[in-house]
């Protein structure tokens with residue numbers, strides 16, 4: 077075998093390992109420990125969007141089971157098991173989250 081072939085195999089093996097590691101890490105970010113959905117990544121938000129999120133006192137897990145983002149009229153649902161969105165609070169929204177702008181879904 078030529079050294080070029082060995083180099084190519086080494087490259088492909090390492091690329092596959094890196095890809096698997098990245099996929100695993102992205103699942104951990106989205107799911108958190110124990111499989112609980114985590115929707116706290118605000119890295120892509122603009123300062124004013126982050127300020128609204130903060131001033132709304134958004135939390136990723138509501139302390140009141142009768143007031144969840146999923147039961148709020150402003151919630152924008154996503155696929156099952158994924159973070160949704162909100163008409164007011166930008167960024168990923170946990171269906172089990174809550175903020176002070178909560179309005180019961182009709």
Ligand code: SF4
Pocket residue numbers: 132134144145146148149150151152161162163164165169173174175176177178179
């Ligand atoms: S307004 Fe608040 S409670 Fe309603 S979906 Fe948005 S973040 Fe959740």
